[in-house]
Amino acid sequence: MATIQIRGLVKQFGPVTAVNGLSFDVAPGTVTGFLGPNGAGKTTTLRILLGLVSADAGTATIDGLSYRELPEPLHQAGAVLEAAGFHPGRTARAQLRIQALAADADASRIEDVLDLTGLTAAADRRIGGFSLGMRQRLSLATALLADPEVLILDEPANGLDPEGVRWLRGLLRGFAAEGGTVLVSSHLLAEVAQTVDSVVIINSGRLVAQGPVAELTAGGAGLEETFFQLTGEASR
Incomplete structure (x- = not known):
């Protein structure tokens, strides 16, 4: 299966440096x-990884x-950047x-x-009537299709909702258990701590910490406290 590698990534938008020498695997x-506060550079990094930003x-x-060099990109990488x-x-x-x-x-x-995303009963409903959570499930279904x-x-x-978050956790753990590679951005730190094997924390476009959750919180701090200590911002 595939490995994601970020090496010395830099991206500026005018005077703003969105990503600054970022590296991780x-x-x-x-x-x-x-992980990172709003404006930390997470989405820009993911958009670069998916070939949407240079x-x-x-x-x-x-x-x-x-991504642009992948022979079958949709078969090799599924993505959810927004539910719209x-x-x-x-x-x-x-x-x-259509996506298939x-x-x-x-x-x-x-x-x-x-079936995997719990949308079978709603499959023939118009998307305009979907809640945000149902749109997220449809986005995930689209990402998993190939x-x-x-x-x-x-x-x-x-x-x-809380049930949906639990379902998502099981989905991602199951995908990884079959050898898949998952990179998931979030500011919901308590939920991430129960889902992920390791974290990459960035702030102002720079890497501030990475490693297994247990190692980062070995001093007794929870993930949210560690996040605050590293970035100076509380999770939202």
Whole structure:
């Protein structure tokens, strides 16, 4: 399975340095939490990794290749960056049919991912009537449709109720247990602590800490306290 590697990544937007010399790895078979306060550079890093933004310096690769170099990118990396962007008049099933064609995914996967994300009963409802949590589930279904090796998720718990967060935790743990690679950004630190194997914490575009959760909190502090000590900001 694939490894994510970030090496010396730099990105500036005018006078603002969004990412500043960032380096870290995400290994197969693990869930890595990508943490930092708002504006820390998490989303910019993920967008560079997915080929949506060009870096000014450094590299962001999946299995040694940039996203644009991947021979079958949707089969190799599934992503959720936001829950918007679906046509409100389409049903969930129709949306997935269109995505399956675009990804050259087997049509049988549509029913699989609807079941996996708990959307089977809502599959023929129009997306315009979906809650934010249901849109997040549909985004995850879309990301999983081509049976990728890697999941790259930006705040996937947004809009999910407590039951949905528990479901998401099980989904990510199961994906990693089968050898998949998961990078998930979040500011919901208490939930991340119960989901991830390790964390990467950034602030002002720079790496401030990385490693297994147990090691970072070995001094007796919880993850939220450690986060505050490293970034000076409370989680929200």
